[in-house]
Amino acid sequence: MTEQGTADPERKARAPSARADATKKRILSAAIEQFTLKGLAGARVDEIADAARVNKRMLYAHFGSKEELWLAVLEDAYSRKRNEERLLEVGSLPPERAMALLVAFNLRYVVEHPEFVRILNEENLHQASYIRQSRFVKSLYPPLLELLDQVLLDGVRKEVFREGISPMQLYITIVSLGHFYVANQYTLSTIFDVNLMHYNALAEREAHNIDVVLRYLAK
Known part of the structure; x- marks a missing residue:
């Protein structure tokens, strides 16, 4: 005292x-x-x-500088998503359940965080010239791919997944299914005359995405 x-x-x-x-x-x-x-x-x-x-x-x-602030925004965006992804603890789940949860999360996350989609789209317009400078962002993904590989191997051992699936290609597919849906929600909603952000539409899309991925992985 x-x-x-x-x-x-x-x-x-x-x-x-x-x-x-x-x-x-x-x-x-x-x-x-x-x-x-x-x-x-x-x-x-x-x-x-x-x-x-x-x-x-x-x-x-x-x-x-403004550019350093932009890089900080990018790092924050990726970090927030990966932190929430880790909370799923998919490594402790049966392989099919783990994959379904990961697919659902990646759709719901971009729906709830449209700024993540816009920030990534903007950085792609700049051909990743800023994120290329970040060792931090690159460090976030090797552990995720290792975890995905473990889930895939578990699925092979339990004879529910086929062999030879690339964790990187699988993850790109999973995030693409959600990212494209949100990034193009306005044009697609207009073309098909439906509100893709409506609860029922999101539930239908989530079920579709899970079905697509699990059918791809099925033995």
Whole structure:
């Protein structure tokens, strides 16, 4: 216990760090919104700073440049999705259940986080020139592919999956089934005169995606 009138050195050290972390989170949140709405070229640093309730100097102190902020947004987007994916704990489930859960998650995630789709689409317009700089994002996926490989091998051992499935190709297929659906929801809804975001339409699509993947994997 400190004497009255004497500052607690640990508390004093924590306070600036906590404020800095809170400021950084506000900037990142504002950046996600602006980049989602306007893309990398259209988003303005001063609008991001205003939305985060900081000045531009503070923003640059935390992120260095607009491009570095964009990379931080990309890393945050991938990290959030992978963190939720890990919570599924598919490695502890029967192989067919594990695959069904992973397929359903990847559809529902992009439905609930359309900003993820828009951010990835924007980065693809830039031919991955920013994410190419990130070792962090690349580090997120080898563990996932190893886990998928374990589930596939378990399915082969239990004679419910066929052999020779590439974990990478399978994962690309799984994410494509959800990503394309959300990225093209407006054009497809108009063409087929149906609201693809309606609960019933999503349930039908989820069942379809699971059926597609499980039939592909079936022995």
